[in-house]
Amino acid sequence: MVASVDDLFGGAAPYYAKYRSRYGDPAIEHLAMTFGQDSTVLDLGCGPGTIAIPLSRRVRQVLAVDPDEEMLAEGRRLAGKAGGIRWIKGDSTTLRDLPPFDHVVMGRSFHWMDRRAVLAELDELLPPHGVVALVGPTREDPQEPWEPVVRRVRDEFAVNTFTASSSFQATGEHHDEVLATSPFSVLDRAHYEEHLPYDLDAVIGLQLSYSYSAPARLGARKEAFVEAVRRALLAANPSGRWERVTVTEVLTARRPPRSP
Numbered sequence: 001m002v003a004s005v006d007d008l009f010g011g012a013a014p015y016y017a018k019y020r021s022r023y024g025d026p027a028i029e030h031l032a033m034t035f036g037q038d039s040t041v042l043d044l045g046c047g048p049g050t051i052a053i054p055l056s057r058r059v060r061q062v063l064a065v066d067p068d069e070e071m072l073a074e075g076r077r078l079a080g081k082a083g084g085i086r087w088i089k090g091d092s093t094t095l096r097d098l099p100p101f102d103h104v105v106m107g108r109s110f111h112w113m114d115r116r117a118v119l120a121e122l123d124e125l126l127p128p129h130g131v132v133a134l135v136g137p138t139r140e141d142p143q144e145p146w147e148p149v150v151r152r153v154r155d156e157f158a159v160n161t162f163t164a165s166s167s168f169q170a171t172g173e174h175h176d177e178v179l180a181t182s183p184f185s186v187l188d189r190a191h192y193e194e195h196l197p198y199d200l201d202a203v204i205g206l207q208l209s210y211s212y213s214a215p216a217r218l219g220a221r222k223e224a225f226v227e228a229v230r231r232a233l234l235a236a237n238p239s240g241r242w243e244r245v246t247v248t249e250v251l252t253a254r255r256p257p258r259s260p
Ligand SMILES: C[S@@+](CC[C@H](N)C(=O)[O-])C[C@H]1O[C@@H](n2cnc3c(N)ncnc32)[C@H](O)[C@@H]1O
Pocket: 005, 006, 008, 009, 020, 044, 045, 046, 047, 048, 049, 050, 051, 065, 066, 067, 068, 071, 090, 091, 092, 093, 106, 107, 108, 109, 112, 113, 114
């Protein structure tokens, strides 16, 4: 099933907001120090504000942009009365409609886009000191301890297809390779490791936060899927408790300094 850009995560937003891991204070601090407190930052593919909400306390303004209304609604709900964020429906093809911004951050969202086109457009829109920051798991991120078990259930339900942008799937190029051959070729990276506890509900909720097993993909089979995942997980690990190691990478990209 091919979903449109504003329905990739149909019905996933509440699960995403509740069960996807946050990036942790050190990663947000790293972004805040990189951007500076006087800056306006575009969070492109903001989801429910995983980065936008904590970052908004540290910079002048965040433009939180996403094509998915449900994600934006979840973000507005979580942000409450906190100021400093503008929630905007849009995507990587509507950058020129936005108010000016100094820097861009993309958390687990760049793979959905036509990456070279986005970087070329950002080269026209960002000021000379503008930074493009990517935040997400490292390539070497350890596999989630429950993944082999859940993958078998996804196979049974035929919801195992990862659906990133065609440019990502066609070339298989990693983000850093795309950046290194773009105008933003000066790269710097930092890694932040966390050990997070998960219970059964959290592991199940996480599955419903993924695009490929989002409620809209499962449709009327959602409850059957949830039950099958629950049974498989408990059969493999009757304690219903897991620890997951996550390593978040903050990859920053700048233009090379101009020769005088
Ligand atoms: C995995 S979520 C990441 C949310 C959040 N940035 C985070 O780090 O947790 C990916 C988000 O990218 C959005 N997205 C998908 N295609 C996009 C595009 N072409 N332009 C901008 N955002 C897009 C989706 O709607 C989704 O909310």
